[in-house]
Amino acid sequence: MRYISLTPEERQLMLQAIGVEKTEDLFESIPVGVRLGRPVDLPEPLSESSLLADFKAMARKNACGDDFAYFLGAGAYHHFIPSVIDTLVSRSEYFTAYTPYQPEVSQGTLQAIFEYQTLIAQLTGMEVANASLYDGASALAEAVMMASRVTRRTRVLVPEALHPNYRKVLGTYTGNHLSVTSVPADSAGSMDPETVDALLDDRTAAVVVQSPNFFGVVEEMEELGRLAHRRRALLVAVTTEALSLGLLKPPGEMGADIVAGEGQSLGLPLSFGGPYLGLFATRDRYKRQMPGRLVGQTVDRKDRRGFVLTLSTREQHIRREKATSNICTNQGLCALAVSIFLSTLGKTGIRELAEQNLKKAHYLRRRLAGRLVFPGPVFNEMVLRVDDPESLNQELYREGIIGGLPLGTWFPSRRDQMLVCVTDQNTRRQIDRFIRVLQQSRVTV
């Protein structure tokens, strides 16, 4: 067992020091009736080479981004990831450290999180951000629960064009205490202010708006913010595509009170859905109502700048059942990766990368204009009308393409529609091939 460092002689010496004869004696407090009277029924240990062979065999059963062109997004995106990220997050000092409870020996992690909080506040246009939550879906749930705490109200309006998985996670978290009302998408695919206004009432804690929304449409949320605020409700903005913030006007400049989102686009591999990163930012006046970890700046006894975990009186290890949330940890290493990504791309790179997404998606959109379901503005995703999305995906697969998401599974009335994503990773040749397969398929428009 190569992960253990004791010799049999040392074990003997240690048992003597403890004053027992054999290791089994240390387990005597487990009553006989509940002891496992047999060996664990798991395979024999595998050597390093055998284990790698085993995993390679499983890996061969997957299709992946090395072999296929992806036109699939829907909350998880193929983007450029600079090489420096994996180099740096693979440093033992970061990935084998624990939560920075002892600040004197954790200044590396703490300063990195402080920089992360700043970067996310800048990106979202908000005043403060936390040290991250688990993913975009649970971040939205935490945002809605926070809005309910701030307003002391229990009703929430969510758009039809909210990512369906986010909607479900929101239900899991809030099903016992909040009521959720759905706002149908208008013909442009967006949230219509008049409809929202008609549904707002004095019990409404928050209006949720996703932008770009699940249909890819960029929402104009300023009016929604004004309407929500007039009823003393909060505007909660959520995004599943954080890279769009490199180009689109941020929610903080459009009246959002809380911003939640998925940070995967900012330097994290697809990794079959996780680990990703929940973005969470808000206004300064609500900072003590925020869930999750926060790092703050302070000084040491020699008056030198340093960083600590702070405002922990919000948290469960002190507040127990009265805490703002049950969340204990963050996605520390993912937050580090996102910080490195944002610092590496920087002010000009984040814009250029976002613009490449916009322009490549625009290239596809212009050529398939007749199939667009929604006329609203998009960033890098759009809904196309195709006759039979499932069989189209089969045809695309034969051409080395993983196609878009058939919407019928989520929206039964949209069986002839597919959510298609174009990112910086799609070359013009791939886009042309996608268009050719689509136009040649037996699709009627």
Next chain:
Amino acid sequence: MNRTSPVYNLNEPLIFEQSSPGKAAYSLPPLDVEDTPVEEILEPGLIRQEIRGFPEVSEVEIIRHYTRMSTWNYHIDLGMYPLGSCTMKYNPRLNERTARMPRIAMVHPMQEAALSQGNLKLIHRLQECLQELTGLDAVTLQPAAGSQGEMVGILMVRAHHEAQQRQRRYVLIPDSAHGTNPASAAIAGYQVVSIPSDSSGRIDIRVLRERMNQDVACLMLTNPNTLGIFESRIEEISRIVHDQGGLIYMDGANFNALMGYARPGDMGIDVLHLNLHKTFSTPHGGGGPGCGAVACRDLLAPYLPSPVIERDGSGYRANPDRPHSVGPVHAFHGNFGMMVRALTYILTCGGSGLKQITETAVLNANYIRARLQEYFHLPYPTPSMHEAVFSDKTLEPFGVKTLDVAKQLIDEGFHPPTIYFPLIVRGAMMIEPTESESKAELDAFVDAMIRIYHRAREDADAAHEAPRLAKRTRLDETRAARRPVLRWTPEEEA
């Protein structure tokens, strides 16, 4: 002040303070489609101005910045990290290699099941391993952390009682429990009733019997508990709770004490969470990502979050069609990268290796306990398993407290243990060495603790001054909380 020393960097400005216009650390390929101006694609009102204050630095500066900061972190590759209940064990490099295999790491969560059979099989195999280790019938790997697993478990308890047409109001939680337990119970809509510990450090059975009734949904217990003590009367506890129609939730934070020796399923546990980032060696990453797997009896399986990975004649699939599910807690499958690492670890160790790991973890903890007990007060002399809890009582006459011990350990080259937890021990020091440590490392730690003990009697002032050898002396946490500075602001705005 010097900027660098040969050992570690003494100062490093924030990335924003190193930024100047014109520097860049990235390269993108030229745009290969027509370069339509952004303003012709989007309304001007939808486009943002440049992001003020965003960094502009070179790639060299990126590498130096994060490398220099990294030298200020203590980490498990540097030495023992005896944080009780956190199970800071060695993070095998093989785990990192499998998790980064392109055909595993570059798979999209929404692509068709037929194109993801490898990853679905991987999840399914890990589910089966955890079923065998826990003695329970079904597993979800979706929760991203222990606290999310707790919430899922309690929501499942709630769903069970709702299906019985009789909702209950209370959850019983021992006073030694982790703070997340009551917080999770509250999110699920329950009121918390505390159960005190008896003089042996275990659940007070007499009080449990008094407070258990048909309004109690479940008992949430940790076993071994946060004192490292096994709840020996677990069979009786199980009867008391189940006789009234209640369920038992187990916080599996301390599962490293049980592998191959006992299974929660055989103790009457109905549902539990495991922290794959503790017991199964996935890295803590400076505070996540983790994975809070939940295992349960058949009775509760219908309520597991959807989707559940199932196997049928044609292969593996994520089944979303589960009408009684409490619903998902993650947009996709959860922290899949952590599952790859945990399965790598389990298959590397095998059943026999995992038992040896538990055996060694318990031996190491008892060795520390035996060597330190003549110097530090053991509030509960009951035999303990994978961790031992001491207090600062023997140092009290000299005005030296647990915090001073912790900070002096830093100067001795060790990460401090978990301090001031569990709350039922005044000045608690909770020490969990894990199986990773050699006898030499354990002895060095014990010797450091003994030096700290003697120093308390000889020079209490020095104890209060620690740490002196770290990047910073003690930091002013009160100031941080009273006047929170949570982000950098450009000077002209500050």
